[in-house]
Amino acid sequence: MPVDDTFRSDLRAAIEARRDQALQRLHRLVSADTTLGKEQAGQEIMAGIFTEMGLAVETFDVDVDAIRDRSGFSPPVHQDYTNRPNVIARHVPKGRAQGRSLIFNGHIDVVPPGEAELWTTPAFSPSERNGRLYGRGAGDMKSGLVAYCLAYEALRDLGYAPAAPVMFQSVIEEECTGNGALACVARGYRADAAIIPEPFQQTIMTSQLGVMWVTLRILGKPAHVLEASVGVSAITAAYMLFDGLRELEEDWNRPENRHPEFTTNPHPVNFNLGRIEGGDWGSTVACSATMLVRVGFYPGTSLKSVKSAIEANVAATKAKHPGLANIGIEISYRGFQAEGCTIDPNAPFMQVLSAAHRQAVGSEPQRLASTATTDVRFLALYGDTPATCYGPIGGSYHGIDEWVSIDSILSVGEVLALFAAEWCGLEKA
Structure with a gap:
């Protein structure tokens, strides 16, 4: 009808x-x-x-x-x-x-x-x-x-x-x-x-957009706070690594790097530190920390290339900061592995x-x-x-x-x- x-x-x-x-x-x-x-x-x-x-x-x-x-x-x-x-x-x-x-x-x-x-x-x-x-x-x-x-x-x-x-x-x-x-x-x-x-x-x-959840587990060097300088805080290291990822976010938001569908959005790609946990004692330099980061990326971008970019960024951040030289970093992927x-x-x-x-x-x-x-x-x-x-x-x-x-x-x-x-x-x- x-x-x-x-x-x-x-x-x-x-x-x-x-x-x-x-x-x-x-x-x-x-x-x-x-x-x-x-x-x-x-x-x-x-x-x-x-x-x-x-x-x-x-x-x-x-x-x-x-x-x-x-x-x-x-x-x-x-x-x-x-x-x-x-x-x-x-x-x-x-x-x-x-x-x-x-x-x-x-x-x-x-x-x-x-x-x-x-x-x-x-x-x-x-x-x-x-x-x-x-x-x-x-x-x-x-x-x-x-x-x-x-x-x-x-x-x-x-x-x-x-x-x-x-x-x-x-x-x-x-x-x-x-x-x-x-x-x-x-x-x-x-x-x-x-x-x-x-x-x-x-x-x-x-x-x-595509979305990927990235989990980073950081192993630092614990120490008593009376000699905190000999330790490496995994929590502090986590924030430094996320600051590095924010540089990748900024790069993907540059006008010349945008997908045509997202040229008018002022900031289409967002990385979000959605969860962080770490440390085990108030008077101990944190031994470990885990953070969950949500990463956005454009349609047509492969999951493999996103992972490669994240891992290269983390490695570059670690290399740039001498204080991170001795930390351990494990990167894993659970949750969203979603193409745009x-x-x-x-x-x-x-x-x-x-x-x-x-x-x-x-x-x-x-x-x-x-x-x-x-x-x-x-x-x-x-x-x-x-x-x-x-x-x-x-x-x-x-x-x-x-x-x-x-x-x-x-x-x-x-x-x-x-x-x-x-x-x-x-x-x-």
Whole structure:
């Protein structure tokens, strides 16, 4: 059926009618602590929502042996995948598929909330203030999971369903490896297009950086503080090595070294010292230290070349500082080993998504070159499925008082429903 003004008006009303239900679902999801290793509670909620939607549901644990030799695999930071399932739901059209197939993908995992006393309200006790819902994962990206469910159910409320297969994926470990999404690819899940409703302010993503997690373990020379000069502090050495890496970061941000997608961003490549620990006694020069560094890099850059650049930089920093001559340095790679990727803005599914945004929002969509990584890379690079991100408006992701705009969840649901109607076609439900 054609998507005309009457259909769009009815769809918007159907979306609005489900506002309370959408908010209730988001409250339930945000209330579930789904930090690394604890994802099951949130996945049980998602399985229940999918069942409420009348969809066939399956769950499976990530099988590391089935993915460790595949492109895109990242060495796990949490070794046990037991009871940390991916959840998949499927819509199958009643008759012979008429349109193009679709995957809606999203991640259930969230990052740790940080210090509890900094939050206005507890991170896992969602609260609504001034049109926003606050809580860890409210934006990144449990609101996106709610939005893609809302899109499907609003179409059903109008008496329609997609005329092509639609798969809903709720995956784990997007925040550290992406192995949840890779496991879906390894099981052969494919579609003609995929959308991940990451909270990118209702922009359409056209590229994303690669990301690598690098662990450096430094062995210094312990000594009593009364003769501290004969020792070498591993903690001090760690900071010196990171300062060296910042020089590499600066070099990659130089205009002449940038990827064409990132020329307008003032500082696209970021190296982050996200975690450091070391030492064993307040009056002892620190014997050892370990730091975890997140390294961003451009699409088209190989993981091998990134590792070579990091290792050469560390060696050069050590050689430049006589005080580092006798320290030991071990470099290892766990967590993100994620290539960057680009998406053709003129691809058919991108054009349909742009049109859906114009119809629902009334303006031309903005394009986003993301300086983060998302699970889009698995679908686009290894899963034979063109993919992008389009999701709600929010803020303070990975920070304090993370939030999402409630109205934007409904708006995204409307855009995704319009996209599905055009991309998949519609049949009578």
